[in-house]
Amino acid sequence: MNWLRAFVAVLSGDPQADRAVPPTGFTARLTTFTAGAMAFLAVFALALSLATDRLADRWSAELAQTSTLRISAPEGQADAQVAAAVRVLETTPGVASARPLTDDDAKALLEPWFGPDLPVESLPIPKLIEIVEDGDGFDAAGLRARLQAEVPGAVLDDHTRWREPLVRAANRLRALGILALGLIGASTAAMITLAAQAALAANEQVIRVLRLVGAQDSYIARAFVRRFTLRALTGAAVGTAAGALAIFLLPDAEAAGGFLTGLGFQGVGWLWPLLVPPLAGIFAFGATRAAALRMLRARS
16 A cells, blocks of 8 residues: 555645746646546546446346247248247247237337338238247257157247347457556556656756755655646546546447447446546656656766
8 A cells, every 4th residue: 555655645746846847837737647647548448448348238238138039921820830830939948928929019120120110011021929938948959859849930030040140249348448447547658758758857957956865766766756646636537527528428328239339338327437547647757757756867
């Protein structure tokens, strides 16, 4: 916990030591802007990671407990095969319900791709039965064997080939969001390090005078660390607020639909952006302290 005590001590400050670092200038603007921009991006990366986590859970839950039975039969035999399939499903352990989809249901499923005026009645669309599993699920291999014997035109789709790639893609998106957060933190630390080095170089004469009057390198470094940490905290707070506002103004997922419109925070998830400014301050503290002590030792 030594670093935490040092972090708190740096924030408390020393007015005399603060005079070693100019309060304004290029490095101040660069540090504040960098922290703000990176915090803004971090909020979106965090929102992406949380959204894909919800998406993976939703896809897995929705597809895991449902299956579809597709029946392709000559005209005049479809209804009989649907009835036979329903009887088989109703006597299958693990099947909670089996509901044949009507023409209106099929039209609603195809509407997003073909529009509302699709003549479903005149198209050779297979009959579909929606199967909802109970908690234990059913034996897919055994059910396929029964259907093959009693309903030859039935094809069972348990959504495995759809569910696994979708969940895998969502998990990869979540990993990319976490990776983006790491890159944002590393970029923030690198930019603040460059700004701190520029400030140290610009104040070399001041540092020499402080050393002549007996100031230790740790005392001088503390002034730079505090100044740049506070700049990073300020910029990150502004960037986080802007990012959260932008996320809040995105279209509502229920109203517009689609994945990108669900890119946001829900419930207590809105507390996650509050971690961005403190983390930015910690990154700035570590980067500036390392850069300052390294440069001061090199020029001692």
